Amino acid sequence: MTPATTHATQPLTADELAYIWTHLHERSALVEAALLSVCLGLAWLIVRLWRGRQHTDGSIWFGSYVIDGVLFPVLALVLSLGLRRLLISDLPMAVFRVAIPVLLSLAVIRLTVKVLKAAFPASRTVLVVERTVSWLVWLGTVLWVTGALPMLMDELDDITFKVGATRISVGNLIEGSLNAVFVLILSLSLSSAIESRLLRGATDNLSLRKIAANALRAMLLSIGLIVALSMAGIDLTALSVLGGAVGVGVGFGLQKLAANYVSGFVILAERSLRIGDLVKVDNFEGRITDINTRYTVLRSAGGRESIVPNEVLITQRVENASLADTKLLLTTVVQVGYGTDLESVRLALQEAVAKVARVLPDPVPAVHLTAFASDGLELTITFWIADPENGQMGARSDVNLAILSTLNRLGVDIPFPQRVVRHIPPIEVSSAPR
Numbered sequence: 001m002t003p004a005t006t007h008a009t010q011p012l013t014a015d016e017l018a019y020i021w022t023h024l025h026e027r028s029a030l031v032e033a034a035l036l037s038v039c040l041g042l043a044w045l046i047v048r049l050w051r052g053r054q055h056t057d058g059s060i061w062f063g064s065y066v067i068d069g070v071l072f073p074v075l076a077l078v079l080s081l082g083l084r085r086l087l088i089s090d091l092p093m094a095v096f097r098v099a100i101p102v103l104l105s106l107a108v109i110r111l112t113v114k115v116l117k118a119a120f121p122a123s124r125t126v127l128v129v130e131r132t133v134s135w136l137v138w139l140g141t142v143l144w145v146t147g148a149l150p151m152l153m154d155e156l157d158d159i160t161f162k163v164g165a166t167r168i169s170v171g172n173l174i175e176g177s178l179n180a181v182f183v184l185i186l187s188l189s190l191s192s193a194i195e196s197r198l199l200r201g202a203t204d205n206l207s208l209r210k211i212a213a214n215a216l217r218a219m220l221l222s223i224g225l226i227v228a229l230s231m232a233g234i235d236l237t238a239l240s241v242l243g244g245a246v247g248v249g250v251g252f253g254l255q256k257l258a259a260n261y262v263s264g265f266v267i268l269a270e271r272s273l274r275i276g277d278l279v280k281v282d283n284f285e286g287r288i289t290d291i292n293t294r295y296t297v298l299r300s301a302g303g304r305e306s307i308v309p310n311e312v313l314i315t316q317r318v319e320n321a322s323l324a325d326t327k328l329l330l331t332t333v334v335q336v337g338y339g340t341d342l343e344s345v346r347l348a349l350q351e352a353v354a355k356v357a358r359v360l361p362d363p364v365p366a367v368h369l370t371a372f373a374s375d376g377l378e379l380t381i382t383f384w385i386a387d388p389e390n391g392q393m394g395a396r397s398d399v400n401l402a403i404l405s406t407l408n409r410l411g412v413d414i415p416f417p418q419r420v421v422r423h424i425p426p427i428e429v430s431s432a433p434r
Contacts, residue, residue, distance in 0.1 A: 032095035187224030263310035376415035
């Protein structure tokens with residue numbers, strides 16, 4: 001077998017490196033470079049046509065600019081392998097022998113980075129992981145192409161240590177770790193794709209889709225972990241002991257954590273709380289923006305966010321303003337003088353409040369005489385709004401302005417406490433003779 005006919009995925013030997021270096025200076029290298037450019041251009045065209053005009057920003061496979069997704073290096077790699085197999089007897093394949101490992105490394109880096117960004121979009125460590133993965137993959141590619149990787153792995157296989165009755169080498173640990181990472185990345189990729197499809201277009205059944213996505217992700221990660229351990233040569237019967245230890249740990253030290261996870265699935269299953277509901281928990285009022293397996297995120301109208309453990313939502317009283325109906329009753333109070341014609345004022349106030357934009361016409365606003373205060377008659381105005389997620393202060397302010405404008409138009413004064421100050425002149429004290 002000549003160096004030109006070696007398989008593209010085998011590491012190079014010293015003779016093969018010399019063979020490739022010699023042929024890189026020949027005209028055949030230009031032909032190979034042109035053919036490689038054709039493969040890259042054809043891969044770009046296929047991805048561009050497949051991508052079409054649809055909005056795919058952040059897509060794992062298509063990316064934002066066609067070439068920054070996973071599909072471009074994968075297609076280029078497949079086309080390069082196919083063209084190399086067709087022309088392996090006509091060209092020395094020096095350029096393809098180097099380009100194919102590079103394309104493979106690029107596909108691995110793209111897949112890892114894109115999947116981690118999709119699975120953990122808010123994590124700040126994704127950039128660090130991206131750089132670490134890139135450096136490790138490119139280092140492994142250089143070692144593979146130069147033929148140093150097999151020698152390094154042979155040396156690492158000689159370094160062994162004993163765990164129980166099993167002897168494990170450093171090479172086995174590295175190989176098992178790489179297999180585990182690869183399988184888990186594929187599991188995360190598949191779960192992210194399925195989750196995006198489940199949550200796309202969800203309205204009233206968003207909670208059920210969310211629990212299905214969380215359960216599916218946990219199942220895929222568990223299966224991926226078992227497959228990765230099997231590929232690493234670890235006896236899975238030892239997991240029974242580990243499972244017992246984990247059970248004891250959950251029973252003692254992880255009670256709260258386990259309770260939060262179970263509570264999260266209960267909330268999503270019974271749909272007592274849904275994404276988008278306006279709730280009040282422990283004097284914090286906000287809209288539910290996300291329900292995770294361990295905690296729920298509430299966002300107030302002022303922009304503050306509260307992370308509430310799911311166990312709290314199960315064991316404590318929670319006020320849900322939009323469980324059965326999104327309508328919310330609001331009140332405001334005003335005083336008028338004792339000599340005021342209440343019938344005409346009540347009708348005028350009802351009409352004015354009903355004309356406010358956010359006030360619902362049904363149920364109609366109402367004006368009630370609620371107290372005989374020391375300074376005047378206390379009127380309580382009640383009205384309903386249908387969009388409490390937009391805040392209550394704005395609606396109450398608009399109603400108060402309408403009330404003030406109506407009272408000014410009718411000439412009705414709003415009484416206020418008055419104080420009388422009496423000035424007592426000082427008493428003159430006459431001096432008595434001694």
